[in-house]
Amino acid sequence: MSVNILIVDDEEEIREMLVRHFTFLDYNVEMAGNGVEAIQVLNQKRIDVVITDILMPGMNGVELLEHIQNDAPMIHTIVITGYVTLENALSCMRLGAESFIFKPLEDLSELEEAVKKAEDSMKTWQRKLRELRGLKSTRKE
Amino acid sequence: MKVLVAEDDRVSRRVLEKFLIKWGYEVVCCKDGFSAWETLSDQDFHMVVLDWMMPGLSGVEICRKIRHSKKLNNLYILLLSGRTQKRDMIAGLEAGADDYVIKPFDPLELNSRLKVGRRLVESGQLLKEKNRELEKYASEMEALAEERASMLVHADRLASLGILTAGVAHEINNPSTFISGNVQTLERCWPTIEKALQKEMALGGRGQKKIQIIIDEFPNMLNGIRNGVKRIAKIVNGLKTFSRMDKNVMETVDVNECIEQALLLCSNRLKHRIVVEQYLQGELPTTAGDIQKLEQVLVNLFVNAADAMDECVLLNQGILTIVTKVESSWIIIEVKDNGPGIPEDKMARIWQPFFTTKDVGKGTGLGLAISQGIIHDHGGKISVSKRDNGGTKFTIKLPTREG
Numbered sequence: 001m002s003v004n005i006l007i008v009d010d011e012e013e014i015r016e017m018l019v020r021h022f023t024f025l026d027y028n029v030e031m032a033g034n035g036v037e038a039i040q041v042l043n044q045k046r047i048d049v050v051i052t053d054i055l056m057p058g059m060n061g062v063e064l065l066e067h068i069q070n071d072a073p074m075i076h077t078i079v080i081t082g083y084v085t086l087e088n089a090l091s092c093m094r095l096g097a098e099s100f101i102f103k104p105l106e107d108l109s110e111l112e113e114a115v116k117k118a119e120d121s122m123k124t125w126q127r128k129l130r131e132l133r134g135l136k137s138t139r140k141e
Numbered sequence: 142m143k144v145l146v147a148e149d150d151r152v153s154r155r156v157l158e159k160f161l162i163k164w165g166y167e168v169v170c171c172k173d174g175f176s177a178w179e180t181l182s183d184q185d186f187h188m189v190v191l192d193w194m195m196p197g198l199s200g201v202e203i204c205r206k207i208r209h210s211k212k213l214n215n216l217y218i219l220l221l222s223g224r225t226q227k228r229d230m231i232a233g234l235e236a237g238a239d240d241y242v243i244k245p246f247d248p249l250e251l252n253s254r255l256k257v258g259r260r261l262v263e264s265g266q267l268l269k270e271k272n273r274e275l276e277k278y279a280s281e282m283e284a285l286a287e288e289r290a291s292m293l294v295h296a297d298r299l300a301s302l303g304i305l306t307a308g309v310a311h312e313i314n315n316p317s318t319f320i321s322g323n324v325q326t327l328e329r330c331w332p333t334i335e336k337a338l339q340k341e342m343a344l345g346g347r348g349q350k351k352i353q354i355i356i357d358e359f360p361n362m363l364n365g366i367r368n369g370v371k372r373i374a375k376i377v378n379g380l381k382t383f384s385r386m387d388k389n390v391m392e393t394v395d396v397n398e399c400i401e402q403a404l405l406l407c408s409n410r411l412k413h414r415i416v417v418e419q420y421l422q423g424e425l426p427t428t429a430g431d432i433q434k435l436e437q438v439l440v441n442l443f444v445n446a447a448d449a450m451d452e453c454v455l456l457n458q459g460i461l462t463i464v465t466k467v468e469s470s471w472i473i474i475e476v477k478d479n480g481p482g483i484p485e486d487k488m489a490r491i492w493q494p495f496f497t498t499k500d501v502g503k504g505t506g507l508g509l510a511i512s513q514g515i516i517h518d519h520g521g522k523i524s525v526s527k528r529d530n531g532g533t534k535f536t537i538k539l540p541t542r543e544g
């Protein structure tokens with residue numbers, strides 16, 4: 001099963017660059033320009049990993065993380081930001097972000113690894129859940 | 142108190158001279174108007190006693206000349222005259238005399254009148270002195286105000302520059318993110334593209350030469366873009382450090398240790414080319430500060446010194462001298478090089494952000510501006526001076542922790 005990534009950034013060029021990159025790496029990629037748009041996408045499609053900026057008009061990244069933590073806690077979140085403050089980093093950490101990566105993303109492999117880690121953890125859980133279902137079905141028989 | 146007596150009558154002159162000397166005045170006598178005027182122009186007097194009727198210039202004429210002269214204007218004039226008419230007295234006073242005594246004079250009266258003059262002269266002098274003091278004070282205050290104003294303007298400029306640079310840094314970060322990202326994706330795509338191009342090459346045909354160039358040069362182009370982005374990222378980082386207003390973490394810092402650490406950090410830059418001489422005072426008192434930021438300042442100074450000495454490395458061996466010592470409650474760090482030195486006209490500008498003497502792309506012009514900010518944050522001072530034997534000396538003063 002392929003992994004669905006949602007990229008949230010108000011800068012179109014960055015958004016598209018990341019979409020291209022992760023599409024090239026065989027992921028399914030969606031995008032949104034701010035938190036509100038992101039939530040609309042989350043409501044319509046199954047998303048496994050959200051990569052989000054912090055400073056965005058409308059709804060910012062921290063608020064989006066909060067929403068995800070409340071409504072869809074299984075989604076893995078990764079924050080990318082050029083606006084690095086301790087306060088931001090701490091609130092993202094508290095809201096369950098798995099990685100906090102600084103722009104200008106001089107090395108995309110850091111982001112790739114974060115996605116890969118999320119993917120691995122997701123796959124581990126899926127396998128566990130499958131095993132559990134298998135256990136249940138054998139028990140029924 | 143110096144008095145000029147101008148009197149053509151010999152007897153009167155002698156009498157006046159005798160009395161005035163008796164009353165404690167320093168006296169110079171003249172026997173006619175011209176010599177009186179000449180003497181007045183040559184020497185400094187406080188008071189003058191003039192006879193009205195004299196050969197050459199009359200007393201009244203001298204009065205007018207005195208009042209018209211800028212230099213003598215303050216002189217106290219006592220006019221002596223045999224004329225008893227009220228209108229004569231008025232004419233004398235109108236001509237500029239301060240007092241009018243009728244001849245033959247009563248010595249006691251003359252004494253009292255001269256005393257009046259003396260008091261006036263003295264209070265005039267006092268006033269003048271006070272005025273001079275005030276003027277001096279005023280000009281000092283003015284200079285101070287000017288200095289403060291220029292400092293404020295500078296601080297204000299730096300503050301707005303800080304805000305501006307933070308903004309610029311953030312704005313530049315976005316485009317460099319997508320340049321950097323895209324080029325990295327392109328790098329991933331390249332093997333696929335290269336393979337396709339190789340296939341095309343194998344087919345032969347006319348475009349071969351161009352395809353070969355692309356195959357050879359494409360990685361270089363990608364590299365060029367990446368290096369460009371890296372450099373931009375470096376500048377942006379410098380700008381962020383420069384504009385950062387956050388409080389420093391103040392811990393106990395051993396300056397000598399800090400120097401050692403900084404030398405280690407730039408050992409690559411220094412080794413082979415430059416000899417480092419250290420004269421570090423043992424058991425140096427500690428200072429309170431952010432060790433990383435202080436290291437940053439030192440590394441910056443060391444690298445600057447090395448860059449400066451590279452320019453004349455053919456002439457003599459570059460020697461970086463580092464000295465630490467204590468002066469009352471200050472820790473002094475001196476960083477000296479024997480490079481070509483900073484030209485006089487550039488000395489004042491080296492602390493300005495973006496001012497650099499290095500080649501384009503080599504320096505951002507932020508190093509010293511940042512260093513100065515850091516040292517100020519530590520309650521210290523950083524200054525630069527020329528060394529007598531050529532080269533440059535940077536001096537950092539940091540308060541001791543106890544001090």
